[in-house]
Amino acid sequence: MTTPVLEARDVTMRFGGLTAVRSVDFTVNSGEIVGLIGPNGAGKTTFFNCLTGLYVPTEGTVSYQGKVLPPKPHLVTQAGIARTFQNIRLFANMTVLENVLVGRHTRTKEGLWSALLRGPGFRKAEKESEAKAMELLEFIGLAAKRDHLARNLPYGEQRKLEIARALASEPGLLLLDEPTAGMNPQETRATEDLVFAIRDKGIAVLVIEHDMRFIFNLCDRVAVLVQGEKLVEGTSDVVQADERVVAAYLGEPFEGDPGAAEAAEVEAAEATAEAEGAESAEPADSAETAEPADSAATTDTVESTEADSTTKGEAQ
Amino acid sequence: MTDTTTNAPAAAEHGPVPLPPSVARLLVAVGAVGTIASAFLSWTWTSDFPGDLTVYGYPAGLQILALVGGVLTLLFGLTLWDVKWLRWLNPANSTSPVLLTALSAFAVCWFTGIAITVDLGGLVNLDPGAFVAMAASALPVVGALALPHPAPGTGIRGYLAKPQLPAPGKASPLTERIVITVGVALALVTFTYGIGIDNDASETFIGYLLLLVFAAWGLMHTGLVDRFATTAAHHKGFASALAFAAAVIFPFTQSDDHNANVGVNILIFATVALGLNIVVGLTGLLDLGYVAFLGVGAYAAALVSGSEYSRFSGVHFPFWAAALTGMAASLVFGVLIGAPTLRLRGDYLAIVTLGFGEIFRITVNNLDGTSGPNITRGPNGITQIPDLNIFGFNLGESHNILGFSLGRFANYLFLMLIVTAIVVLVFTRAADSRIGRSWIAIREDETAATAMGINGFRVKLIAFALGASLAGLAGSVMAHVNYSVNPQPYQFAGAAPPNSAFLLAAVVLGGMGTVSGPLLGASVLYLVPEKLQFLQNYELFAFGVALIVLMRFRPEGIIANRRRQLEFHETGQLDVPTQTTLSDDPAVTKAGA
Ligand SMILES: Nc1ncnc2c1ncn2[C@@H]1O[C@H](COP(=O)(O)OP(=O)(O)OP(=O)(O)O)[C@@H](O)[C@H]1O
Ligand SMILES: [Mg+2]
Numbered sequence: 001m002t003t004p005v006l007e008a009r010d011v012t013m014r015f016g017g018l019t020a021v022r023s024v025d026f027t028v029n030s031g032e033i034v035g036l037i038g039p040n041g042a043g044k045t046t047f048f049n050c051l052t053g054l055y056v057p058t059e060g061t062v063s064y065q066g067k068v069l070p071p072k073p074h075l076v077t078q079a080g081i082a083r084t085f086q087n088i089r090l091f092a093n094m095t096v097l098e099n100v101l102v103g104r105h106t107r108t109k110e111g112l113w114s115a116l117l118r119g120p121g122f123r124k125a126e127k128e129s130e131a132k133a134m135e136l137l138e139f140i141g142l143a144a145k146r147d148h149l150a151r152n153l154p155y156g157e158q159r160k161l162e163i164a165r166a167l168a169s170e171p172g173l174l175l176l177d178e179p180t181a182g183m184n185p186q187e188t189r190a191t192e193d194l195v196f197a198i199r200d201k202g203i204a205v206l207v208i209e210h211d212m213r214f215i216f217n218l219c220d221r222v223a224v225l226v227q228g229e230k231l232v233e234g235t236s237d238v239v240q241a242d243e244r245v246v247a248a249y250l251g252e253p254f255e256g257d258p259g260a261a262e263a264a265e266v267e268a269a270e271a272t273a274e275a276e277g278a279e280s281a282e283p284a285d286s287a288e289t290a291e292p293a294d295s296a297a298t299t300d301t302v303e304s305t306e307a308d309s310t311t312k313g314e315a316q
Numbered sequence: 317m318t319d320t321t322t323n324a325p326a327a328a329e330h331g332p333v334p335l336p337p338s339v340a341r342l343l344v345a346v347g348a349v350g351t352i353a354s355a356f357l358s359w360t361w362t363s364d365f366p367g368d369l370t371v372y373g374y375p376a377g378l379q380i381l382a383l384v385g386g387v388l389t390l391l392f393g394l395t396l397w398d399v400k401w402l403r404w405l406n407p408a409n410s411t412s413p414v415l416l417t418a419l420s421a422f423a424v425c426w427f428t429g430i431a432i433t434v435d436l437g438g439l440v441n442l443d444p445g446a447f448v449a450m451a452a453s454a455l456p457v458v459g460a461l462a463l464p465h466p467a468p469g470t471g472i473r474g475y476l477a478k479p480q481l482p483a484p485g486k487a488s489p490l491t492e493r494i495v496i497t498v499g500v501a502l503a504l505v506t507f508t509y510g511i512g513i514d515n516d517a518s519e520t521f522i523g524y525l526l527l528l529v530f531a532a533w534g535l536m537h538t539g540l541v542d543r544f545a546t547t548a549a550h551h552k553g554f555a556s557a558l559a560f561a562a563a564v565i566f567p568f569t570q571s572d573d574h575n576a577n578v579g580v581n582i583l584i585f586a587t588v589a590l591g592l593n594i595v596v597g598l599t600g601l602l603d604l605g606y607v608a609f610l611g612v613g614a615y616a617a618a619l620v621s622g623s624e625y626s627r628f629s630g631v632h633f634p635f636w637a638a639a640l641t642g643m644a645a646s647l648v649f650g651v652l653i654g655a656p657t658l659r660l661r662g663d664y665l666a667i668v669t670l671g672f673g674e675i676f677r678i679t680v681n682n683l684d685g686t687s688g689p690n691i692t693r694g695p696n697g698i699t700q701i702p703d704l705n706i707f708g709f710n711l712g713e714s715h716n717i718l719g720f721s722l723g724r725f726a727n728y729l730f731l732m733l734i735v736t737a738i739v740v741l742v743f744t745r746a747a748d749s750r751i752g753r754s755w756i757a758i759r760e761d762e763t764a765a766t767a768m769g770i771n772g773f774r775v776k777l778i779a780f781a782l783g784a785s786l787a788g789l790a791g792s793v794m795a796h797v798n799y800s801v802n803p804q805p806y807q808f809a810g811a812a813p814p815n816s817a818f819l820l821a822a823v824v825l826g827g828m829g830t831v832s833g834p835l836l837g838a839s840v841l842y843l844v845p846e847k848l849q850f851l852q853n854y855e856l857f858a859f860g861v862a863l864i865v866l867m868r869f870r871p872e873g874i875i876a877n878r879r880r881q882l883e884f885h886e887t888g889q890l891d892v893p894t895q896t897t898l899s900d901d902p903a904v905t906k907a908g909a
Binding site: 083092094106114 | 741742745746748749750751752753754756757760761763764765766767768769770771772778782
């Protein structure tokens, strides 16, 4: 039985004259893994920010389990939506364990007084939090590094830690913004397993990714965002077969044979589009710096080379 | 130790002075002994020069400092001779501590020589002892520069950058406690000596600072400071109890109540800095008007002190109630300022708090009955604040304890020690909790913190209010210590603490986010203007230069926040970031072994 966890109605986000997200309707059901793809600058991250309250949508509403969410990030997290960021935003000078403990903020209550008085209640709550955090660290395989500073972790582990931190808030829905950006194929595979394991815990997942193989392996449903508008939505097969998607990625009408829609071809097209996108991502990025948004040209570059190598590997 | 042989060619590279290593080591030792000996000679003929350096066989003032510098140089010099029982002093067998301690003696001796010449007008005022000191103290510097370079290929910077240190061995808990005790005792002696330097003897104090800076720098390069910090972190309770005990002992070592007065003021300054550290160091909010909270607390306590100049002269609260009044007033003021401003980020917050700080001072100045209602008596302030009386113990009177006569300021020193202990406890407990973690998270990345469910505004307001009420607590004691309150000290920048700039500097200089950092920073920033009266108008300038130099060479402050997990030091991953770049080949520094 599937019930909608997240429902976005008619979400529009305008920055001055630029409409980054245009009346998007979107649903995530419980127990689902949903993919969100689209070329660079399509508005995927902006859409995430609208969902999590980092941006106040110009129009439209977002509801979680039937209740309309106020556009305040901490209330959204409190309600049960957790997220990661495209350009990793860990608390760099805190330890791995502390990062996860911060993630538990909404599920604990101890205020200043109990911290100062250190009663038995406080100690019990701290112990419990730590136990929960350690459980999560074991789940993602970082338990041994609990006392390392987050900034000293290798890139892949930082991404994992961000996921653990998000899970610490015991969400019903997890939003992942390019969780495999910059990872090698093995790490990507491991992340795939991780996402499945998260789903098996009963947490719905919405994931943005440029790695098509990752997306199509993983997702029950995929939505394609192009220039702020939702172009197609459906199962992997439907999306892969849709010529508009390919065209959107290539930026020109697709003239090949749409019938078979080999994944490899889509991927090749995707990789090229990304290589171009990486260059054109620059101005988009500079526009963003004023705001607490997240899109990093560097991540994109890493990602596109990564995608290239994946494609090559497959062609052989 | 196995890498010694592989790195032998690199190790052979000597410093800028071309001398064989054996000669270099000899130079260091001979020079150090010479420096020590020179301290027992007469350096000048007249006792006009501060400290009386005229007596043979009896070191005084700067000579004592030269003596200490010489002893340190000798000790570290001897570590290069492979003296077994000294090996712990320099586990990395690095040459940079030798150079730095040699420089400490050199700086003291040459500074003294030059100061005598300038003060008394001419080289004729130097006795042979001074020439001996200057010559002898130069030898170890030359020698140290001929020793193997600590990080070949990095030039002079190699000496200034901290070497990679081998992991410390395990010691028994008893040894560790003894080490802590010795360390605290040394710190007490050092501090007592510094505070005891006569206010007119600026030369001696400058020598003291020179020695302290170079010696501490050298000690840091040996890794002894890190090891001490690790050890103290292992025995946190013991170390804090000892430090507290040392502070209690301090007034007993003083024959003069004046130094206790200095101690009280340092503690007031330090507790306020610690409160500011919650706001700046933990939460990352730049507050440039923080001293206003100290003022609010002081004024609130003064108004209910029973002083006949208070607007409410009939009201005489007992101390606990006065302290609570001070805290509450500051808390309210903090929330009033924080609520509208904490939605701002970064620079805006700094500017707005700066404005509010000034508004407080100007308002207090104007509430004099002429420009506004008479509450604070304007620039005259509230005077004749009676001394505190706690449980029948009058803090204004001298008391005899164990045969020691403890004056008024010693009494207040004890009271302030309790207040400091409370503030330290509040700081450490708050920092290590859910709320403290959310402060740090906000400092690290506010967007990510809110996305983790932290109500940024609320949490920042709590930090602001807590910081304010701690300052208010300190203020309520300060009003009584100083007998009076007036608006003048509560400004943004001034020549003497407390003012917002100095408070902020105490936090930044000492080390943000730490407990001992602001305590140390406050002591330094209080003592320097107090002892170097001649700076007067140039004080702010000198202060600015000192800050720039410090931020250039040690941006994390004197005490780096190592975030508790020092036991993970062997992985090098808790190392201070600025220092990792220079020594990319960890094996090299060990090569001298
Ligand atoms: N705060 C902002 N102010 C102005 N424009 C913005 C802001 N945030 C995003 N944009 C613009 O919205 C568009 C969508 O950006 P977004 O980051 O959502 O793309 P994306 O789909 O996540 O791309 P990528 O795959 O590169 O991450 C871009 O043109 C970007 O410049
Ligand atoms: Mg994006």
